[in-house]
Amino acid sequence: MSTIKDVAKLAGLSRTTVSRVLNDHPYVSVEKKKLVQQAMEQLGYVPNSAARSLRNNKTGIIAVLIPKISTPFFSQLIEILEMAASAKGYQLIICQTQFSKQKELNYLNLLKTKQVDGVIMTSIENDWSIIDAYLNYGPIVLCNEMIEHAQIPMVYMNQASSGYNVAKHLLEMGHRQIAYCSNGIVSEGMKAREKGFKRALLESGCTFDENFHFENVASIEDGKQIFRKITEMKIKPTAIFTGGDSVAAGFISEAKKHGWNIPEDFAVVGFDNMEISELFDPKITTVVQPVEEMAIKSIEVAFEKIHKRQFRSTEKHIFSMKLAIRGSTMKKRKLVATS
């Protein structure tokens, strides 16, 4: 592997001159620059990026912190983030935190150690006061999350309205006893979703029965288990907002196995509009997140922060959800006739 010394030798110049060329020093003649570049090319010499990044403080890389890549919502988000970053000449590196505080800090260190120009966080494990300190080293953008008073750009969906609209829809379908699932993530967004859900119930004169609140629910298996729990209840709900299409799919498959008709016997709402929600029989009513809009805005904001070099300012970019209403909640002919 060739070194700066080899380049100097081949170019017939001093090491200092070569180093000046590499550092874009103003007092180097065009001829000398050319000689150095030719020698570099001939030797296949690539300036160490560590050295280069010491000089210009730019890596062209943005790190995206993701709790779990295998979650379909996140892999979809990465997909679009990646395209948007590419369009701006940026490389993306994906860092999986596995919901670990320590891993989150390890990856945030990439900012501190100048291995990346900016960080997009899609979840938050540590207290904001701890993360805030990293803003001394570069920009952080929250995507899919919000922290009320954090001095950074936040790009997120209005979770309150997602909870509210799902409850409203189920109430309109005639349900009064509606179960709710939390996914175990404690965040402002998750709190807002739950609040919105309960607000809709209250507005319709219903009170939420805490027996119908299922926690730490995320997988197909969780969905199956919830169905089994509900069958054992004396007073049963008649509908459920599962918070995830996998959970909804698990619930429905188990319910069908036990001879229940969906939505006649029970209505089910998912979240994320995954492919599976359209493959199921019945198709699953689900919350469609504005993934594309959020991803594009996040890259746009990160790019702006990197170039303005101002990392602290509270900015909220809020996008709306859509509800895809399908067979798992929508009463068909038979029930419409009776209503």
Added chain:
Amino acid sequence: MSTIKDVAKLAGLSRTTVSRVLNDHPYVSVEKKKLVQQAMEQLGYVPNSAARSLRNNKTGIIAVLIPKISTPFFSQLIEILEMAASAKGYQLIICQTQFSKQKELNYLNLLKTKQVDGVIMTSIENDWSIIDAYLNYGPIVLCNEMIEHAQIPMVYMNQASSGYNVAKHLLEMGHRQIAYCSNGIVSEGMKAREKGFKRALLESGCTFDENFHFENVASIEDGKQIFRKITEMKIKPTAIFTGGDSVAAGFISEAKKHGWNIPEDFAVVGFDNMEISELFDPKITTVVQPVEEMAIKSIEVAFEKIHKRQFRSTEKHIFSMKLAIRGSTMKKRKLVATS
């Protein structure tokens, strides 16, 4: 942000001494080391990793090149790679190539510019001769791929036996006209799978009908389309090896919609043993890849190469597949009775 100068001042030592401590220079007393470390901690000073990596040439980071993160097989693979890397004190960064030659080279440059200690490639877009040059800068491990004569470690599943065993199973179930799907990826592994499949047919005295070969097949939608194509064929196959559970799911959902019984009217085999394959009715017969074994071995080999600093040697670590036989191919009571 504090500098090395601030550390020197607070520690009451010269900048040279601080720099020696940072560089693990042998001739520094234990007391001075302690003073520097205390000052660093007090100031929250973190040595720039660019500077650090210039010194010891280690970043503690491995890059994993993945064509598409949203493919369930790859997100599952990343999951285990990440755990195995963590266990060895390594961070993983995930780089999505989107099947692009240019992106693959951009990410391989992380090796050249010493931003990572090693690279694990899960697919190959460029000719090997181009990639081979990057071995001058660090180790590359192939995971889920193989290149016959490449001088690197390769960790992969025996694709020939996956094709062979699937065909064998379908032949045993009485099928003679079996359709085959390729996913558009041109690789040694994909070629081997197809060869194995055809070899099993030949051994049973069947010839493969090229009309039954579907190419560039990967999604649920592709599966639905293939079903529609088959319904229009005069001479139809009676079974299909779809090469993917999504394809299989799409095929089955479309077939059911048209009143076909699976597996009585048509047998379907998937690939990857995704969650969906167990949720479907009937459950989908599928190839189970040794994901965990491959991931663990890949990290183990990458780690070894990084530390031995020998990057060129041909090593093949081959793992076997399993076939999960389920309702989409296995005739139930009724058909067993007639056979």
